[in-house]
Each structure stands twice: as C-alpha cells, then as structure tokens.
C-alpha cells in the first residue's frame with residue numbers, strides 16, 4: 001500500500017519515514033529512514049543531508065514506502081540494505097544468513113592479538129555464516145590461510161561471495177560441514193591450526209519467546225538455537241578442537257550472557273586445555289572465552 005504524503009522531496013520522505021518507524025516502535029527511526037534513503041539514492045549520509053531539497057522519483061518514493069513498511073514489520077535493516085559492516089570489512093547479507101553482530105568483533109580482536117607476529121597463520125572458523133570472522137581475519141593477516149565451515153549452503157554461498165568482494169578468496173577456504181565432520185579423515189589437519197574460532201548458535205530453545213521479533217521471526221533458526229541450554233555446540237567444539245589445534249594453539253569461543261561459567265567448566269574439565277580466560281564486551285557481558293591447547 002503506497003502511503004500518500006504531500007511532499008516527495010528527500011526532507012519530506014525522511015520525515016514521513018522517521019514518523020512511521022517511530023510509531024511502529026523501531027529503534028533509531030531517524031537513522032533507519034536515512035540509511036534506507038541512502039540505499040535508494042546512492043548518497044552517503046552526508047550527501048543525503050546536504051541534498052534534502054532534492055526530489056524523489058515516483059519509483060524511489062514507492063520503493064521507500066515498501067522498505068519502511070517492511071522494516072516497521074520487524075524485517076531486519078541489514079537484510080533491507082543487503083549489507084552490513086563488521087570489523088573493517090563490508091559484507092553482503094541475505095535473509096537466510098545470520099547478521100554479524102558488533103560484539104563478535106571482540107572474538108576477531110582476541111584471535112588477531114594472539115596471532116600477532118605469527119607469519120602464515122592457519123585458522124579454522126566454525127559456523128562462518130556470512131564469512132564475517134574468517135574474512136576479517138584474512139584481511140588483517142595478509143599471509144594467513146583460513147578454513148571456514150558452515151552447515152548452511154546459503155550461508156556458504158554468501159560467504160564465498162563476500163570473500164571474493166573483499167579480495168581474500170585465494171586464502172579463505174569454505175566447506176559445507178557439521179562442525180569438524182568434513183575433516184575427520186584428514187589426518188594432515190590434525191595438530192595443524194594455530195587458532196580455532198567460533199561464534200556458534202547459542203540461544204536456548206526455552207528463550208525463543210524472549211527474543212526480539214526481528215531476530216526470532218527473520219533470522220535463520222539454525223544460526224540461533226542450540227540444545228543443552230544453548231551449549232550443544234560449545235561442548236562439541238571443546239571435545240574435538242584439541243585434535244586439530246597445534247600445541248599452544250588458541251580456542252576462542254563466543255558465549256551468551258550467563259554461559260561463560262559453564263563454558264569455562266567445560267574447558268577446565270578437558271585435560272588438553274589450559275589457561276582459560278574471559279573477555280567482556282563493552283556492556284560488561286562475559287562474551288568471549290579463550291583457552292590454549294596444552
């Protein structure tokens with residue numbers, strides 16, 4: 001349904017979009033309306049704000065209406081824009097692929113810190129999604145090679161495209177796999193990785209109804225939920241990672257609020273790990289657990 005307003009210049013469109021999104025209870029309505037208009041007009045935000053008197057074509061106006069209404073219904077902004085920023089890379093994201101979150105950048109920082117000065121690092125990213133972690137690591141470690149797995153073919157399709165667009169496709173290798181499954185007969189990969197990193201699905205099924213609508217109804221469930229109160233993947237990764245890590249190699253895992261203690265216990269009860277430590281995110285949540293292979 002096209003909603004009529006008197007003005008079809010950018011200023012009028014922006015005001016209408018902001019108002020509509022605000023009434024729908026969407027966070028940051030003004031910024032959202034600006035980003036959607038930037039997406040349509042191919043202006044950056046500064047240009048947009050400098051050209052508010054510019055008129056919007058009827059086609060753009062119609063499209064803007066649809067985008068605003070879709071966002072108001074809860075559809076994630078990043079899917080509407082088709083891309084998002086993560087660490088220092090830009091990634092395509094499509095419905096069916098998890099939207100990378102800013103807190104996961106801490107995981108990247110931890111791995112980069114650990115690998116500082118290590119030439120030709122060899123890293124495994126489990127559950128790569130859009131390729132966010134793998135691609136950010138490859139970009140920041142020019143001599144590294146990164147292996148990345150995911151069970152979702154749609155995620156791998158998007159991740160491969162992102163690797164090409166970020167010019168790291170010659171050093172990031174994607175595989176369809178249930179965690180380590182694809183490597184189980186690859187003896188040469190045992191004791192080989194300098195680091196294994198993962199932001200696995202970690203939301204307990206019992207928490208489904210507490211999630212924001214835009215996550216619960218629009219992001220792929222296989223990227224969100226895990227059995228065993230959200231720790232199914234952490235447990236499996238902790239069991240298998242020692243086989244593939246070099247002695248001294250790093251395991252870095254993202255966890256949800258309230259999971260850090262249990263994941264630390266899992267690591268401490270696995271005799272092949274030592275030096276378990278926690279890193280908090282900017283809001284003080286214990287977000288990343290790191291440990292070293294003995």
Ligand SMILES: C[S@@+](CC[C@H](N)C(=O)[O-])C[C@H]1O[C@@H](n2cnc3c(N)ncnc32)[C@H](O)[C@@H]1O
Pocket residue numbers: 098099100101104126127128129130131132133149150151152155177178179198199200201202222223224
């Ligand atoms: C929370 S998302 C993280 C995506 C990406 N690493 C990021 O941080 O943006 C978890 C990812 O794990 C993948 N996944 C789920 N089950 C898996 C499995 N058994 N083996 C490998 N990947 C899996 C999902 O498809 C999803 O892409």
